[in-house]
Amino acid sequence: MPAIEDAGDGLPSTAEKTLFGKYEVGRLLGYGAFAKVYHARDVQTEKSVAIKAINKQTILKGGLAANVKREISIMRRLRHPNIVRLLEVLANKKKIYFVLEFAKGGELFAKVAKSRFSEHLSRRYFQQLISAVDPTRRTPPHALRDPCLRGTGDFVEERLRWCKGGYLVLRHHLVRPQRRWTSPDLKRLISRLLDTNPQTRITVDEIINDPWFKIGYKEVEFHCDHLELKDDDDDCDSATSTSTGDTLKVMNAFDIISYSSGYNLSRLLDDREVGERFLSTASPEEIIEKVVEVAEGENLTVVTRKGWCVKVVGGYNCNFVMAVEIKRLTEELVVVEVRRIESEVGPGHQIWKNKIKPGLNNLIYKTGPAGCR
Numbered sequence: 219m220p221a222i223e224d225a226g227d228g229l230p231s232t233a234e235k236t237l238f239g240k241y242e243v244g245r246l247l248g249y250g251a252f253a254k255v256y257h258a259r260d261v262q263t264e265k266s267v268a269i270k271a272i273n274k275q276t277i278l279k280g281g282l283a284a285n286v287k288r289e290i291s292i293m294r295r296l297r298h299p300n301i302v303r304l305l306e307v308l309a310n311k312k313k314i315y316f317v318l319e320f321a322k323g324g325e326l327f328a329k330v331a332k333s334r335f336s337e338h339l340s341r342r343y344f345q346q347l348i349s350a351v352d353p354t355r356r357t358p359p360h361a362l363r364d365p366c367l368r369g370t371g372d373f374v375e376e377r378l379r380w381c382k383g384g385y386l387v388l389r390h391h392l393v394r395p396q397r398r399w400t401s402p403d404l405k406r407l408i409s410r411l412l413d414t415n416p417q418t419r420i421t422v423d424e425i426i427n428d429p430w431f432k433i434g435y436k437e438v439e440f441h442c443d444h445l446e447l448k449d450d451d452d453d454c455d456s457a458t459s460t461s462t463g464d465t466l467k468v469m470n471a472f473d474i475i476s477y478s479s480g481y482n483l484s485r486l487l488d489d490r491e492v493g494e495r496f497l498s499t500a501s502p503e504e505i506i507e508k509v510v511e512v513a514e515g516e517n518l519t520v521v522t523r524k525g526w527c528v529k530v531v532g533g534y535n536c537n538f539v540m541a542v543e544i545k546r547l548t549e550e551l552v553v554v555e556v557r558r559i560e561s562e563v564g565p566g567h568q569i570w571k572n573k574i575k576p577g578l579n580n581l582i583y584k585t586g587p588a589g590c591r
């Protein structure tokens with residue numbers, strides 16, 4: 219495998235080195251607005267993956283942490299043949315790495331630039347594109363505040379607005395020369411897609427029912443682990459359990475293997491945050507109750523309590539912030555995840571170690587580190 223430039227990516231500079239001992243990093247595949255994407259090989263399975271390296275500072279400076287978290291929360295849950303899967307998220311002090319399914323077909327743009335597509339092939343690619351956009355579209359609106367994730371109508375409108383100057387160019391070069399060999403149905407669809415008026419422009423539902431589009435189209439069954447995407451600005455919002463326990467937050471393989479806690483990636487973005495995980499056979503309600511009891515006994519303030527998650531603050535100048543979240547691992551076992559931001563010195567530092575943790579001792583029987591790798 220060829221050597222790659224380091225370019226401050228924190229990626230290994232030669233193929234002999236591997237990222238986190240798991241991925242042999244190879245050639246640069248491309249650049250995004252905030253990331254570089256590399257080809258890599260999973261050392262264990264020998265499968266190709268794409269690794270998207272994003273600089274934490276760039277994200278934080280650009281105020282993009284929420285966008286990144288949202289992108290992860292949606293991507294990791296979607297299972298669709300035309301959407302690249304997010305396999306894992308890794309991080310070190312400087313970078314976040316998205317490990318993605320490798321799309322070996324290359325870029326559509328490169329294919330278009332190389333040769334003219336037949337109408338049949340165009341339809342196949344277009345159907346895949348619409349099929350991939352459709353489940354995103356069906357995600358509840360509160361998850362789609364990010365303009366990058368809004369439905370295609372808005373998305374297309376946004377893009378057309380960006381390249382307003384280029385639009386006529388597009389019409390002239392792309393549509394007109396093709397008239398000779400384009401079927402009337404396709405011509406009609408293209409003109410509806412390129413309608414500059416968002417009110418009359420064709421919608422995704424209309425596209426799916428369009429006679430040209432419909433030929434041979436099979437709706438793909440997509441799977442989404444959690445459609446009830448929550449706003450992740452609050453530590454407790456990622457806890458989806460209820461006190462009645464009918465929508466349990468069950469850890470899936472992704473959570474366990476990657477040590478990722480739901481959507482909350484704040485620890486990937488804030489080096490001051492520390493954490494621990496415990497296993498417990500106690501009931502989530504009993505554990506939460508105990509945390510609240512001990513915290514209140516220490517004059518800490520419970521600022522949020524939702525289902526199986528509680529957040530408390532306190533200490534000198536409120537320099538101690540702690541969120542405890544519980545997830546079910548098996549019928550008998552739960553994982554208690556404790557995340558804290560505390561100053562290295564001063565009374566805040568001692569609150570967890572000397573007060574709360576001892577108070578929970580009889581509920582937990584195994585400890586392990588949490589936080590990013």
Ligand SMILES: Nc1ncnc2c1ncn2[C@@H]1O[C@H](COP(=O)(O)OP(=O)(O)OP(=O)(O)O)[C@@H](O)[C@H]1O
Nearest residue numbers: 247248249250251252253255268302318319320321
């Ligand atoms: N899973 C993948 N498999 C193969 N190549 C990929 C993969 N993901 C990205 N690439 C390559 O890396 C390039 C940059 O990807 P990236 O997702 O960062 O950028 P983008 O989607 O163009 O922009 P943005 O930064 O807005 O997400 C792509 O254009 C593509 O060539």
